Amino acid sequence: EAQVTQNPRYLITVTGKKLTVTCSQNMNHEYMSWYRQDPGLGLRQIYYSMNVEVTDKGDVPEGYKVSRKEKRNFPLILESPSPNQTSLYFCASSFSRGGNTIYFGEGSWLTVV
Amino acid sequence: GENVEQHPSTLSVQEGDSAVIKCTYSDSASNYFPWYKQELGKRPQLIIDIRSNVGEKKDQRIAVTLNKTAKHFSLHITETQPEDSAVYFCAATAVGNAGNMLTFGGGTRLMVKP
Numbered sequence: 140e141a142q143v144t145q146n147p148r149y150l151i152t153v154t155g156k157k158l159t160v161t162c163s164q165n166m167n168h169e170y171m172s173w174y175r176q177d178p179g180l181g182l183r184q185i186y187y188s189m190n191v192e193v194t195d196k197g198d199v200p201e202g203y204k205v206s207r208k209e210k211r212n213f214p215l216i217l218e219s220p221s222p223n224q225t226s227l228y229f230c231a232s233s234f235s236r237g238g239n240t241i242y243f244g245e246g247s248w249l250t251v252v
Numbered sequence: 253g254e255n256v257e258q259h260p261s262t263l264s265v266q267e268g269d270s271a272v273i274k275c276t277y278s279d280s281a282s283n284y285f286p287w288y289k290q291e292l293g294k295r296p297q298l299i300i301d302i303r304s305n306v307g308e309k310k311d312q313r314i315a316v317t318l319n320k321t322a323k324h325f326s327l328h329i330t331e332t333q334p335e336d337s338a339v340y341f342c343a344a345t346a347v348g349n350a351g352n353m354l355t356f357g358g359g360t361r362l363m364v365k366p
Contacts, residue, residue: 179261181341181358182296229295240286241354243295 141166145230145244152220152251160215160247162230168242170233171213172197173205175226176246182229188213220251254279256344258357266365271332273360275342276324282344285318285325286354290339299340300327332364 143164152158164171172187174197184197188207202224204216213232217224230244255278265271275285283304288296302309302316302325309316313332318325325344329336339361343354 179358181258182354182356184354240298240301243297245295246293 141242143230143232143242143244145228145247147247148245149248150250152249154221154251155219158217158220158249160217160228160230160249162213162215162244163211164213164230164232164242165211166232166234166242167210168232168234169210170239171207172231172241173203173213173215174229174231175199176229177226185215185228217249220249222251225249225251254282254344254355256342256355256357258342258360260360261358262361262363264363264365265332267332267334269332271327271329271336271362271364273327273340273342273362274324275326275344275357276322277344277355278323279344279346280320280323281346284345285316286343287316287327288341288343288356290341290359292338296341329362332362334364334366337362337364 146161169190173185174182176182183199185203186197186205188194191210194205194207207213228247231241233239233241258275286301287299289299290296300311300314300316302318313330315328339359341359342357345354
């Protein structure tokens with residue numbers, strides 16, 4: 140079954156404690172991306188990757204890091220989480236560039252206290 | 253970069269009525285416009301999309317129209333049902349765009365009252 144898998148789905152953490160949200164896709168997609176979703180602000184892109192070892196900033200990259208060492212994985216790293224990073228995070232993937240269907244993971248609810 | 257505005261932010265209709273959600277975009281290079289439906293607590297899922305070489309596309313009770321001159325596109329849902337209740341997002345991008353693949357609108361919460 141084609142899918143994008145994120146972990147953890149739910150996490151409560153404390154300010155400053157590094158955490159990683161993993162994302163894996165099994166569709167051999169070149170493109171992967173992270174979005175955050177906040178009430179009234181829709182979906183905003185954090186980082187994206189066009190292929191292995193190729194990453195770039197989206198609209199709201201501050202406070203986040205990513206890596207793309209393998210095609211299937213695209214982890215999101217919060218080196219020093221802060222309360223304003225409390226949000227719902229979605230990983231997404233698709234073939235190639237704009238105009239192809241984007242598949243979203245199930246989402247990761249992150250609370251930073 | 254692209255900017256997508258979506259209206260209304262909330263929409264309440266009676267079951268069986270039609271619902272219309274409108275979006276405007278700023279980048280004239282955008283030529284792919286998908287719509288996503290997000291049920292409570294779930295991921296966004298593509299329900300319909302349209303490319304700039306057509307002005308309208310239908311899929312059963314759902315249709316999307318596009319006016320490239322005015323830079324706006326709309327989602328039309330006819331004969332609404334309670335299961336249509338969700339948040340709907342429009343988005344825009346340019347096919348072949350190597351950067352920010354999709355720019356999303358702020359979302360519309362649709363409530364269909366039985």
